[in-house]
Amino acid sequence: MLTLLSNERFRRYLFQAVFALIVLVFGYVLIANIQTELEGIGLEIFPFVSTKGSFPFIDVSADFLGQRAGFPIDQRAFGFDYTANDSFFRAFVTGLLNTIQVSMIGIVIATVLGVIVGVSRLSSNWLVSSVATLYVETFRNIPLLLQLVFWFLAVFLKAPKFADSLDFFGVAFLSVRGLALPEVHGTSGFGTWMIFVGIAIATSIAVRHLLTRRQDETGKPSYPWWGASGAFLAIAGVSFLILGTPLAVDSPEVGQFSYDGGMTIKPALAALITGLSVYTASFIAEIVRGSVLAIPKGQTEAAQALGFNGFQRLRLVILPQALVIIIPPLTNQYLNLMKNSSLAIAVAFKDLFGVGDVTINQAGQAVPMIALLMATYLSLSLTISAVMNGIYSRLKWRSLRQ
Amino acid sequence: MTLKRSVAILPLLLVGLAVLIFAACGDDDGDATETPSDGTAEPTLTDQPSGSHSQILQDVLDRGRLRCGVNDSVPGFGNLLADASFAGFDIDYCRAIAAAVLGDSELVDYTPLSASARLTAVQTGQIDVLIRNTTWTTTRDAAEGLTYATTTFYDGQGLMVRADSGFTSVDDLATAPICVLEGTTTEVNLATRLPNAEQNSFADNNLLQQAFIDGLCEGWTSDKSQLAGRRSEFPADEGGPEALVILDETFSKEPLGPVTLQNDDQWSDIVNWIVIGTIAAEELGVTSANVADMAAAAPSVAIARLLGVGFEGGEVTDTGLDVDVTFMQDVLAQVGNYGEIYDANVAPIGIVRAGTLNALWTDGGLIYSPPFK
Numbered sequence: 001m002l003t004l005l006s007n008e009r010f011r012r013y014l015f016q017a018v019f020a021l022i023v024l025v026f027g028y029v030l031i032a033n034i035q036t037e038l039e040g041i042g043l044e045i046f047p048f049v050s051t052k053g054s055f056p057f058i059d060v061s062a063d064f065l066g067q068r069a070g071f072p073i074d075q076r077a078f079g080f081d082y083t084a085n086d087s088f089f090r091a092f093v094t095g096l097l098n099t100i101q102v103s104m105i106g107i108v109i110a111t112v113l114g115v116i117v118g119v120s121r122l123s124s125n126w127l128v129s130s131v132a133t134l135y136v137e138t139f140r141n142i143p144l145l146l147q148l149v150f151w152f153l154a155v156f157l158k159a160p161k162f163a164d165s166l167d168f169f170g171v172a173f174l175s176v177r178g179l180a181l182p183e184v185h186g187t188s189g190f191g192t193w194m195i196f197v198g199i200a201i202a203t204s205i206a207v208r209h210l211l212t213r214r215q216d217e218t219g220k221p222s223y224p225w226w227g228a229s230g231a232f233l234a235i236a237g238v239s240f241l242i243l244g245t246p247l248a249v250d251s252p253e254v255g256q257f258s259y260d261g262g263m264t265i266k267p268a269l270a271a272l273i274t275g276l277s278v279y280t281a282s283f284i285a286e287i288v289r290g291s292v293l294a295i296p297k298g299q300t301e302a303a304q305a306l307g308f309n310g311f312q313r314l315r316l317v318i319l320p321q322a323l324v325i326i327i328p329p330l331t332n333q334y335l336n337l338m339k340n341s342s343l344a345i346a347v348a349f350k351d352l353f354g355v356g357d358v359t360i361n362q363a364g365q366a367v368p369m370i371a372l373l374m375a376t377y378l379s380l381s382l383t384i385s386a387v388m389n390g391i392y393s394r395l396k397w398r399s400l401r402q
Numbered sequence: 403m404t405l406k407r408s409v410a411i412l413p414l415l416l417v418g419l420a421v422l423i424f425a426a427c428g429d430d431d432g433d434a435t436e437t438p439s440d441g442t443a444e445p446t447l448t449d450q451p452s453g454s455h456s457q458i459l460q461d462v463l464d465r466g467r468l469r470c471g472v473n474d475s476v477p478g479f480g481n482l483l484a485d486a487s488f489a490g491f492d493i494d495y496c497r498a499i500a501a502a503v504l505g506d507s508e509l510v511d512y513t514p515l516s517a518s519a520r521l522t523a524v525q526t527g528q529i530d531v532l533i534r535n536t537t538w539t540t541t542r543d544a545a546e547g548l549t550y551a552t553t554t555f556y557d558g559q560g561l562m563v564r565a566d567s568g569f570t571s572v573d574d575l576a577t578a579p580i581c582v583l584e585g586t587t588t589e590v591n592l593a594t595r596l597p598n599a600e601q602n603s604f605a606d607n608n609l610l611q612q613a614f615i616d617g618l619c620e621g622w623t624s625d626k627s628q629l630a631g632r633r634s635e636f637p638a639d640e641g642g643p644e645a646l647v648i649l650d651e652t653f654s655k656e657p658l659g660p661v662t663l664q665n666d667d668q669w670s671d672i673v674n675w676i677v678i679g680t681i682a683a684e685e686l687g688v689t690s691a692n693v694a695d696m697a698a699a700a701p702s703v704a705i706a707r708l709l710g711v712g713f714e715g716g717e718v719t720d721t722g723l724d725v726d727v728t729f730m731q732d733v734l735a736q737v738g739n740y741g742e743i744y745d746a747n748v749a750p751i752g753i754v755r756a757g758t759l760n761a762l763w764t765d766g767g768l769i770y771s772p773p774f775k
Contacts (some may be wrong), residue, residue, distance in 0.1 A: 036548075070590040074600050084593035152610070157616035176617045177579065257578040257620060258600065267618065268602070345584070348604045348613070354584070358603070361518040361585035364546030366525065 019305035064363040065089040073350045077101030095355030103338040109277035114284025140282035148275040152347040156267035178266040180252035189246035196239035204232040268349040280337045287329045291322040331388040408442035456668030470496035471529035475607040477631040477749035488512045491747040493531040498737045502729035507736040518585025532661040537587045551660040551674040556759035558652035560626040565647045572651045583620035591654040625656045636749040679730040682771035683739035693734040
């Protein structure tokens with residue numbers, strides 16, 4: 001035994017085994033304890049996990065998740081079909097889609113806004129850089145919950161009353177019930193047109209590729225972006241006309257209590273997306289600024305020497321290099337934004353957490369629901385991480401190749 | 403070979419550690435739970451033989467304070483006042499339990515809970531009793547590990563609109579946006595009564611009110627008691643209470659009462675009989691003003707039993723509850739009977755008792771005490 005303990009390899013395995021054991025025992029005691037307490041009042045820890053049946057042993061229809069939810073969710077992302085008569089599980093999926101929608105829109109807006117503000121902070125124009133600094137220092141230093149309630153109560157709910165809706169030429173309306181916009185939707189022939197759009201995209205990529213190569217070979221500008229756009233517009237436009245305009249516009253009308261037709265962006269969603277993007281953008285701005293500053297000054301000077309103007313310097317020289325530095329911290333901000341979207345509950349928007357919260361109350365299954373919520377948020381986070389890591393390794397590889 | 407043997411020891415170690423930790427856990431309970439030596443059976447509170455001491459009662463006595471889960475934004479029922487004290491009908495029942503169990507109605511720690519957090523708070527033992535306008539339903543009682551005491555307030559869901567809106571019936575709002583509190587039974591009832599209405603669910607009554615004022619919703623639905631409470635404090639610059647009307651229709655049953663954890667029958671009995679005691683006191687005409695005189699010389703056998711005194715020098719009837727036999731004397735002297743609690747809290751927000759379900763059964767209501775003996 002002693003000789004074994006003096007064996008370094010064995011010792012290493014032993015420590016690992018002991019550590020794993022401690023973690024296992026701790027987890028076991030924790031779960032067993034919850035189980036015992038719950039059984040005492042007649043509840044189960046994971047009612048939808050059964051050791052019978054087939055892998056992955058999860059049967060959502062068997063227990064409370066399969067029961068009638070009974071509560072409506074008025075704002076549903078991606079046109080998902082859900083009524084109060086559907087199951088708790090379907091309500092859960094509705095909440096999940098709402099969270100995904102809010103996160104996706106929020107991430108796009110926060111990124112665009114963050115890049116603009118971050119670059120503005122570096123501007124030599126005093127006013128621009130001051131405004132950008134003010135933006136960053138204001139929004140990153142106020143708690144997000146407070147900002148969300150502010151956007152909701154002090155901004156979006158202060159829109160005109162429904163009876164006094166602002167009328168934008170009869171095609172859009174704004175009031176406390178929301179911003180009603182015309183909605184574009186496909187008619188017959190839309191599917192066929194989408195095929196042409198696909199062809200248009202493929203063609204424009206090919207055109208851009210060819211023109212870029214000619215530009216590289218001849219050294220004369222052959223405007224690859226113009227060519228690509230032209231090719232796309234030509235194919236997509238002509239097929240659009242041939243197919244007899246496969247898109248229709250559905251304009252909103254003022255109804256009895258809300259707007260009929262079109263699409264309505266309600267104050268809760270607007271406040272949530274605004275709050276999340278504005279808040280996250282202040283962090284992204286700092287990441288962009290830091291990454292741009294991390295690019296050696298010589299790069300800027302070299303670009304200047306080549307006669308690039310300010311925008312060209314940024315787009316062609318600085319940002320492509322800064323991007324590799326930006327991505328990892330940016331991933332953190334995307335994850336934060338997604339997780340922070342659970343504050344939706346403060347502005348009466350039912351996201352994943354909101355639906356989970358109502359389900360806990362209506363079905364009384366706190367532990368399994370919280371576990372399910374945690375697992376779902378974890379999966380969402382890991383998905384975002386995986387996507388961002390994929391982009392990162394591609395960019396890194398490309399920047400190394402150059 | 404030696405490596406193999408040490409691997410075989412792992413499961414043994416695991417069981418041993420588990421047993422050790424369980425033994426430590428068992429000691430914490432300070433209870434008659436057996437610590438199993440083989441690690442198969444777990445210690446539980448439910449193993450107590452009936453009639454033994456209540457664990458929650460013991461905890462309350464050890465702590466010297468009652469932890470009561472309440473509302474903090476419903477005037478008349480559970481409301482946080484400007485001086486940081488709590489007041490209301492439900493609050494008085496927390497005080498009644500503290501008076502009965504600890505002898506002093508002020509020994510209460512109030513935990514304000516949101517509608518969606520309240521049941522979990524009982525399940526996890528964060529609070530000893532929940533008195534927060536909580537509706538008694540089958541699933542909550544049976545499937546969620548909770549026990550309901552006698553209903554203290556028979557409520558029903560209503561719809562409140564602006565007086566100048568012109569709405570006269572619930573059906574007028576069939577497709578209207580309506581504000582509702584999240585995590586309540588009213589949320590589900592509304593979906594049943596007006597399936598095409600647009601629900602805006604808020605986690606908080608004050609935010610809901612602001613959204614209603616700003617015109618997000620045409621209607622505001624909740625238990626009628628809550629609506630009356632909120633209406634009584636509607637801001638004056640928005641027109642005050644007169645700017646709102648509660649429509650006549652009541653479209654759900656909402657019996658509200660105290661909630662306790664399911665596995666502690668002794669504790670649930672105590673809470674239940676304190677509620678019943680306040681009703682019995684009103685039936686018998688015992689009030690906070692005359693309880694001392696009646697305890698000194700009980701005018702009837704029923705009153706003697708209620709107050710835990712002997713009738714005309716006779717024996718004291720022991721009810722078998724795990725509290726002092728004179729517990730109702732403390733409750734009545736410090737808090738009052740059902741009618742007094744109602745008049746002090748609910749009458750001021752404008753809910754007249756006469757003719758409603760909350761009148762005494764002798765007056766045609768549903769407030770009725772089983773025999774207190």
